Amino acid sequence: MSRTYCLEVTGDFACFTRPEMKVERVSYDVITPSAARAVFESILWKPAIRWRVVRIEVLKPIRWISLRRNEVASTVSARNVQVAMNAGKGHLGLYIEDDRQQRAGLLLRDVAYRLHAQFDMVNDAGDNNNATKFHEMFVRRAEKGQCINQPYLGCREFACDFRLVADVNASAAPIAETRDLGWMLYDLDFTSPANPQPQFFRALLSGGVIDLEHVEVRG
Numbered sequence: 001m002s003r004t005y006c007l008e009v010t011g012d013f014a015c016f017t018r019p020e021m022k023v024e025r026v027s028y029d030v031i032t033p034s035a036a037r038a039v040f041e042s043i044l045w046k047p048a049i050r051w052r053v054v055r056i057e058v059l060k061p062i063r064w065i066s067l068r069r070n071e072v073a074s075t076v077s078a079r080n081v082q083v084a085m086n087a088g089k090g091h092l093g094l095y096i097e098d099d100r101q102q103r104a105g106l107l108l109r110d111v112a113y114r115l116h117a118q119f120d121m122v123n124d125a126g127d128n129n130n131a132t133k134f135h136e137m138f139v140r141r142a143e144k145g146q147c148i149n150q151p152y153l154g155c156r157e158f159a160c161d162f163r164l165v166a167d168v169n170a171s172a173a174p175i176a177e178t179r180d181l182g183w184m185l186y187d188l189d190f191t192s193p194a195n196p197q198p199q200f201f202r203a204l205l206s207g208g209v210i211d212l213e214h215v216e217v218r219g
Helices: 033-043 078-087 131-144
Strands: 005-014 049-058 064-072 100-121 155-159 161-164 179-189 197-205 209-211
Touching (some): 005 131, 033 100, 033 131, 131 161, 197 209
Antiparallel strands (some): 005 100, 005 161, 049 100, 179 197
């Protein structure tokens, strides 16, 4: 049976953008499973394992803030990057003053979650890889606060703090709130890497907890 690991993450702001909002950023009510998975991957990512989030606990009341931010409207084109790589030189800069736009966003503020996840070994993990090895690596890194990249809550500017929870029963209880949060992004299906497909599930918050072990995922 796979071990379950628990992280408590906190942040001042978060934005788990709803894909149906085309212009302004509007966050889901709570962290999405894919964003929670990314927190675990920021601490330990290896090709031999796949993280799977099984439970999300909301530790603070869901609070909102409306915020207007400056964003860059364009991205560097892949074609320009390819040309620069082939030529050994090229112009890949973006001029912020010429490309700036303001967007309003409905964000979450003062968030705290307890995330539970397990990892599975992939079929072609190799003989030199085993679950005990990765267990020890993750626990050691999480206890020291080490990470491959700074974990964040939806958008990279919303960095979060994390800590490994050894005893869940000794931690704060989830919020006492039960409601249907509607359809939420679960993850992206990379069966076709060139055309990843979004997957959704019906998010039910029960006593401040979203149980992900038995949800129905739809593409």
